[in-house]
Amino acid sequence: MRALGVDPVSDTRVTFRALVDAMSHPGRIESVPASPADHAVMATLVDHEVTLHSGDEDLQETLSNAGRYEPAPLEDADVVHVQNPTDGRVAEAKRGTLKEPSDGATAVYRVDDLIEVSNRDPENRDAGSRSDDVDGDSSLSDDTVALRVSGPGVPGHRTFQVAGVPAEEIGPIANINEEFPRGVDVVFAAGNRIAALPRSVAVEVV
Amino acid sequence: MGYVAVTAGEEVIKRAEDLFEKRRVEGNDDPVEIDQVANQFGRLTSQAMGEGGLYAPRLAARAVKQAQGETTEAAFLLRAYRSTLERWDYTDPVNPSDMFATRRVSPAYKDVPGGQILGATKDYTQRLLDFGLDDDTSDPTVDWDVDKESPQRLQNVMDVLREDGLVADQPGVDEDEPFDSTREPVLFPAPRSAVLQELARGETGAITALGYSSLRGYGSVHPTLAEVRVGRLPVRIEHPYTGDPVEVTSTEVTETEAVVPVYAKRDDPRFAFGYGLTFGRNERKAIGMSILDASIALGGEEPAEDEEFVLDVIDGIDSFGFIEHLKLPHYVTFQSTLDRIRALRRRAGATDNAEPATAEVSDDD
Amino acid sequence: MTEDDQAADRSGQAPDSFAAAANAETSDTSSRDSAAGNSGTANSVDGLLASVDDDGLAGYNYAYLDEHTKREVRRAVLKAIAIPGHQVPFASRPMPLARGWGTGGIQTSLSLLGPEDTFKVIDQGSDESVNAANIRRLADRTADVETTTDTTDASVIQTRHRIPEEVMTEDQILVLQVPTTDPLRKVDGSDDANRRRHAHKNYSKMWVYLYENVVEWGEIQIGAAYPVLVNDRYLMSPSPVPRWDTPKLDDADTLFLFAAGREARIYAVPPHTDVEPLAFQDRSFQVERFAEACRFCGSRDTYLTEVETDDGDRLFACNDTSFCEKRQDNPEIEKSHHLDRSGVEWGPPPARGGDDA
Numbered sequence: 001m002r003a004l005g006v007d008p009v010s011d012t013r014v015t016f017r018a019l020v021d022a023m024s025h026p027g028r029i030e031s032v033p034a035s036p037a038d039h040a041v042m043a044t045l046v047d048h049e050v051t052l053h054s055g056d057e058d059l060q061e062t063l064s065n066a067g068r069y070e071p072a073p074l075e076d077a078d079v080v081h082v083q084n085p086t087d088g089r090v091a092e093a094k095r096g097t098l099k100e101p102s103d104g105a106t107a108v109y110r111v112d113d114l115i116e117v118s119n120r121d122p123e124n125r126d127a128g129s130r131s132d133d134v135d136g137d138s139s140l141s142d143d144t145v146a147l148r149v150s151g152p153g154v155p156g157h158r159t160f161q162v163a164g165v166p167a168e169e170i171g172p173i174a175n176i177n178e179e180f181p182r183g184v185d186v187v188f189a190a191g192n193r194i195a196a197l198p199r200s201v202a203v204e205v206v
Numbered sequence: 207m208g209y210v211a212v213t214a215g216e217e218v219i220k221r222a223e224d225l226f227e228k229r230r231v232e233g234n235d236d237p238v239e240i241d242q243v244a245n246q247f248g249r250l251t252s253q254a255m256g257e258g259g260l261y262a263p264r265l266a267a268r269a270v271k272q273a274q275g276e277t278t279e280a281a282f283l284l285r286a287y288r289s290t291l292e293r294w295d296y297t298d299p300v301n302p303s304d305m306f307a308t309r310r311v312s313p314a315y316k317d318v319p320g321g322q323i324l325g326a327t328k329d330y331t332q333r334l335l336d337f338g339l340d341d342d343t344s345d346p347t348v349d350w351d352v353d354k355e356s357p358q359r360l361q362n363v364m365d366v367l368r369e370d371g372l373v374a375d376q377p378g379v380d381e382d383e384p385f386d387s388t389r390e391p392v393l394f395p396a397p398r399s400a401v402l403q404e405l406a407r408g409e410t411g412a413i414t415a416l417g418y419s420s421l422r423g424y425g426s427v428h429p430t431l432a433e434v435r436v437g438r439l440p441v442r443i444e445h446p447y448t449g450d451p452v453e454v455t456s457t458e459v460t461e462t463e464a465v466v467p468v469y470a471k472r473d474d475p476r477f478a479f480g481y482g483l484t485f486g487r488n489e490r491k492a493i494g495m496s497i498l499d500a501s502i503a504l505g506g507e508e509p510a511e512d513e514e515f516v517l518d519v520i521d522g523i524d525s526f527g528f529i530e531h532l533k534l535p536h537y538v539t540f541q542s543t544l545d546r547i548r549a550l551r552r553r554a555g556a557t558d559n560a561e562p563a564t565a566e567v568s569d570d571d
Numbered sequence: 572m573t574e575d576d577q578a579a580d581r582s583g584q585a586p587d588s589f590a591a592a593a594n595a596e597t598s599d600t601s602s603r604d605s606a607a608g609n610s611g612t613a614n615s616v617d618g619l620l621a622s623v624d625d626d627g628l629a630g631y632n633y634a635y636l637d638e639h640t641k642r643e644v645r646r647a648v649l650k651a652i653a654i655p656g657h658q659v660p661f662a663s664r665p666m667p668l669a670r671g672w673g674t675g676g677i678q679t680s681l682s683l684l685g686p687e688d689t690f691k692v693i694d695q696g697s698d699e700s701v702n703a704a705n706i707r708r709l710a711d712r713t714a715d716v717e718t719t720t721d722t723t724d725a726s727v728i729q730t731r732h733r734i735p736e737e738v739m740t741e742d743q744i745l746v747l748q749v750p751t752t753d754p755l756r757k758v759d760g761s762d763d764a765n766r767r768r769h770a771h772k773n774y775s776k777m778w779v780y781l782y783e784n785v786v787e788w789g790e791i792q793i794g795a796a797y798p799v800l801v802n803d804r805y806l807m808s809p810s811p812v813p814r815w816d817t818p819k820l821d822d823a824d825t826l827f828l829f830a831a832g833r834e835a836r837i838y839a840v841p842p843h844t845d846v847e848p849l850a851f852q853d854r855s856f857q858v859e860r861f862a863e864a865c866r867f868c869g870s871r872d873t874y875l876t877e878v879e880t881d882d883g884d885r886l887f888a889c890n891d892t893s894f895c896e897k898r899q900d901n902p903e904i905e906k907s908h909h910l911d912r913s914g915v916e917w918g919p920p921p922a923r924g925g926d927d928a
Contacts, residue, residue: 007637010637010685012624012642016683019645019649020648020649023649024652024842025741025841027685044642045646047639049390049642049643050646097770098770099766099770100660100766102647102650104650105837141862151802152843153843155842155843180804181654181805183654184648185649185653198653200654200841218701282669288664289639289664289665310846329918343830385832388664390662391662391663391835393766442873514761517761523665526670527671528670528673528750529671530671530752531669531672534731535700538695538696539795539796539813542794542795542859543795544857546792546793547793549786550789553788553789
């Protein structure tokens with residue numbers, strides 16, 4: 001994985017801890033030790049035991065050289081790597097079965113930016129912000145969405161912004177996860193940071 | 207302070223280990239050599255290899271010595287070791303008819319092509335304790351006339367039955383790649399390759415008991431064995447440069463095929479069958495395995511026919527670990543259990559002699 | 572299919588020969604020198620760590636597990652967090668400790684731990700019990716991680732049968748060892764049948780079981796491992812923790828991971844998740860209560876266990892030994908002493924006279 005700039009032992013471990021934090025606290029933005037963050041996530045999660053759908057040739061080559069590349073079409077893949085919005089095709093990704101919901105896919109989106117916004121926590125227990133505050137800016141550019149999440153891992157609700165994903169992509173994601181426990185778990189990766197939407201949370205575009 | 211508790215740092219663990227080791231060296235005898243275990247306790251090492259899922263006769267001998275003869279402990283050592291080894295390659299599948307058999311009996315027929323070869327066995331001998339064994343190192347075969355012709359290839363007796371169209375297909379024969387239960391968790395219903403793998407690695411006693419249960423009447427499988435073979439199977443891999451198959455070693459195995467007169471289809475009655483294969487020499491496990499393979503394929507209400515039940519209970523490392531874990535401290539949960547029984551006894555009006563006065567657990571009376 | 576996972580991981584490239592693969596193993600800067608040969612006796616880590624076997628094994632990977640195994644565990648952990656309370660199957664590896672002795676917990680902890688972590692291990696609430704000491708040593712030597720007995724200092728805590736008395740925070744992860752993963756095992760031995768029940772949230776058999784308990788005994792008879800409903804969706808076993816600890820799972824700040832090596836399942840309760848013990852409207856969930864205070868620190872608000880002493884006395888003592896030591900130094904110290912806010916809910920409310928929560 002060094003070809004991707006990721007140390008195969010320590011960077012993958014730190015990335016894994018960031019993923020744990022991101023999934024346990026949906027909407028929080030966490031740092032990973034390598035950039036682009038989606039490559040760090042792939043190096044952490046992907047080997048020949050899971051199938052991958054990705055158009056990223058560098059990634060394919062690195063994984064293939066390590067004997068860790070098992071390609072599959074989007075609807076069959078365990079890990080779906082999205083570098084450009086899928087036009088809602090993410091709706092076709094695997095959701096698992098009621099008996100084995102963990103067979104549902106993980107979709108990893110490379111996006112342009114992740115911005116933490118406000119957190120309304122009724123008991124004020126959430127940790128302080130970890131990235132620059134957006135100072136009251138409510139006008140979002142066309143390809144930036146603000147997402148508000150609630151559910152397991154979120155006291156009250158938590159809002160964050162994702163730049164580089166159109167709002168039309170979020171609808172299908174929210175719809176898939178209405179079939180909870182079947183669903184798709186989503187990771188957004190920008191620069192050296194990630195945020196996650198596990199299928200357990202309710203998400204709305206605000 | 208009078209406070210009795212199980213506490214231990216490294217020192218106490220080390221002492222317990224030392225006491226265990228002391229047993230092994232207590233008699234002041236010469237240490238048993240690995241070669242002696244390998245050569246003179248072949249059945250023990252076979253069992254350890256079969257249950258450990260690793261063919262390595264000298265390592266198995268070492269494990270048996272270290273475990274002071276306990277087979278499941280030895281198998282455990284081998285499995286733990288195996289999981290640390292890099293997996294370089296997979297062997298090519300081998301046809302059992304490639305086996306160089308040193309023993310082959312076919313109970314189904316009086317005579318078979320290639321003959322009934324008893325091989326090395328004491329099956330027909332009387333079980334009398336031999337008090338002259340201690341000093342006897344003579345080789346009783348030293349004066350034998352050995353036929354120098356190369357051994358015949360032995361035709362598989364099941365193939366005779368198959369050619370006659372008498373044997374049904376087992377379901378799940380069309381898998382592309384065998385399932386590997388060491389790399390993927392087994393969920394049910396399980397592919398046949400997963401069932402066979404788990405049986406092959408299963409604990410000999412468990413397989414024997416469950417196989418026996420079917421014979422005893424708790425099941426419909428009472429087979430006739432078409433073949434029992436012991437011999438060496440070639441191990442072949444694809445040469446990394448030329449791509450040709452090359453034989454790199456061979457393993458000793460015991461193989462059984464069982465014919466079961468249970469007919470699935472009324473209009474086309476065919477035998478069901480069971481297959482058994484283990485590392486090393488372990489005939490009762492191979493036969494037991496074939497009974498269980500057939501029982502599971504046929505299905506039914508009895509324990510031996512319940513795929514999930516059989517696979518859950520036959521793994522020796524799992525059962526050994528969980529049974530022996532009961533020795534670990536459990537006083538937290540036991541305190542909770544005491545709390546419950548005392549509450550129930552109070553409710554029932556019974557008294558506990560040693561019981562101190564306890565606070566009321568509120569109920570809604 | 573051929574692959575050479577460990578060597579390729581370490582060098583970032585495929586080996587072009589087996590010899591290169593073996594050599595590549597030693598070139599990884601993060602592989603450890605303290606290597607091990609054959610595993611020792613089942614319960615001994617010393618045997619495992621004692622010597623280097625030169626025949627093909629250059630040494631163990633960081634934190635003992637190979638990266639392939641860690642990935643398998645890590646994938647399962649992430650899916651478990653995304654589906655609170657659901658038992659995720661994973662390919663559990665043989666470990667040098669026996670199945671049933673915490674191998675799931677070890678695989679999970681070793682997949683989490685790094686040099687910045689501080690690791691605490693308890694068994695029956697105590698850091699000094701034999702098995703806890705063993706596990707701590709394995710992590711210490713193979714993951715180069717700081718270890719501690721202080722709950723408030725640890726970033727990862729592996730535990731068997733207890734949740735610590737001191738409030739856990741969002742910077743901590745609790746890894747619980749689980750012997751029997753499915754709470755429905757009480758009503759059906761078949762995991763396959765039970766997974767179908769979980770699929771359809773069909774828990775009627777459990778409710779019938781509890782009802783029959785009440786009819787026969789007047790109350791619910793379950794001691795430890797009290798079944799809970801997580802996120803209003805999955806019935807879950809909190810592992811054999813006493814009922815005393817069960818309320819800590821509800822809307823906590825910390826992540827709980829549950830791991831079973833023999834049964835090959837991982838499940839999770841994320842922070843801020845609803846966790847409800849099953850009960851009837853007129854038969855509420857009850858925790859254990861104790862008539863006496865701890866003989867050593869005087870606590871009346873901790874889980875105690877009975878001890879039979881050499882001179883025939885029976886005394887009750889705090890089960891969480893590290894907190895008991897703090898209370899012996901300062902009997903007023905709160906379970907939330909290390910936080911900057913008070914009134915934090917963690918565990919059962921104090922008993923009031925004859926009343927119960």
